[in-house]
Amino acid sequence: xxxxxxxxxxxxxxxxxxxxxxxxxxxxxxxxxxxxxxxxxxxxxxxxxxxxxxxxxxxxxxxxxxxxxxxxxxxxxxxxxxxxxxxxxxxxxxxxxxxxxxxxxxxxxxxxxxxxxxxxxxxxxxxxxxxxxxxxxxxxxxxxxxxxxxxxxxxxxxxxxxxxxxxxxxxxxxxxxxxxxxxxxxxxxxxxxxxxxxxxxxxxxxxxxxxxxxxxxxxxxxxxxxxxxxxxxxxxxxxxxxxxxxxxxxxxxxxxxxxxxxxxxxxxxxxxxxxxxxxxxxxxxxxxxxxxxxx
Ligand code: GDP
Numbered sequence: 001x002x003x004x005x006x007x008x009x010x011x012x013x014x015x016x017x018x019x020x021x022x023x024x025x026x027x028x029x030x031x032x033x034x035x036x037x038x039x040x041x042x043x044x045x046x047x048x049x050x051x052x053x054x055x056x057x058x059x060x061x062x063x064x065x066x067x068x069x070x071x072x073x074x075x076x077x078x079x080x081x082x083x084x085x086x087x088x089x090x091x092x093x094x095x096x097x098x099x100x101x102x103x104x105x106x107x108x109x110x111x112x113x114x115x116x117x118x119x120x121x122x123x124x125x126x127x128x129x130x131x132x133x134x135x136x137x138x139x140x141x142x143x144x145x146x147x148x149x150x151x152x153x154x155x156x157x158x159x160x161x162x163x164x165x166x167x168x169x170x171x172x173x174x175x176x177x178x179x180x181x182x183x184x185x186x187x188x189x190x191x192x193x194x195x196x197x198x199x200x201x202x203x204x205x206x207x208x209x210x211x212x213x214x215x216x217x218x219x220x221x222x223x224x225x226x227x228x229x230x231x232x233x234x235x236x237x238x239x240x241x242x243x244x245x246x247x248x249x250x251x252x253x254x255x256x257x258x259x260x261x262x263x264x265x266x267x268x269x270x271x272x273x274x275x276x277x278x279x280x281x282x283x284x285x286x287x288x289x290x291x292x293x294x295x
Pocket of ligand 1: 107108109110111112113114115116192247248249250251272273274275276280
């Protein structure tokens with residue numbers, strides 16, 4: 001595990017050899033390697049700086065355990081810190097006692113939001129939870145059709161009022177429909193833009209205000225890299241998210257966005273998207289992601 005980082009740490013750990021404590025002076029090279037590893041995994045620069053500072057504090061003064069190579073001990077400190085920052089365990093989707101659980105999907109266009117909406121419904125269906133999907137992206141009429149098609153594919157009803165209706169009204173009526181029909185969870189797909197703009201944020205805020213969701217999930221493309229941090233900050237400040245879905249992890253990205261999203265928002269990543277197919281959604285596990293990030 002962590003072969004790439006371990007290799008790069010080789011020179012650094014020679015400095016730790018023969019010393020019985022990890023100290024500020026003997027750890028600097030190793031910290032530089034961690035910094036390099038995280039940056040090459042596309043973790044946001046500020047997040048990297050904060051993380052490395054935390055690792056330095058944790059590692060300093062740690063006794064070098066007999067029989068354990070100090071570099072391995074150091075990697076364990078880094079790994080444990082990564083897992084801890086990303087939340088340690090998987091945090092499942094909320095489920096309220098009085099149905100329906102209301103889930104609002106947010107994110108930029110092209111991140112995989114509509115796909116994730118259907119993926120989530122299929123995932124919940126497998127847990128015997130019934131769903132209703134709500135199509136509020138009236139700006140891209142193909143988005144409504146896309147959701148309807150996905151709904152048919154997984155046998156989940158889709159509520160829509162066409163492309164001329166007001167998105168806030170669609171969301172309101174969609175939730176009302178969910179209550180009438182007694183479904184367990186209603187998932188509202190929303191419009192995304194290529195870049196954050198105030199109209200989109202305003203509309204999202206109004207939908208949120210109207211339907212009072214139990215979950216507001218930010219869908220983040222894991223290929224976004226460095227930008228994932230700014231994106232998350234803006235959405236969290238303006239809308240308030242309760243979690244995230246990281247998509248396109250089937251690509252070759254090392255997934256540093258996971259660390260950025262968690263660190264910036266303090267909210268858990270709940271799922272990861274690992275392919276275009278509607279089955280390609282998995283719960284997020286911090287330990288697996290830590291291994292992937294460290295490479
Ligand atoms: P939206 O604009 O955010 O609603 O994005 P879409 O759901 O339409 O997805 C945009 C593109 O990304 C589509 O071609 C999807 O098939 C693709 N996509 C979505 N999620 C994933 C994923 O986890 N992995 C891969 N490889 N492609 C994905």
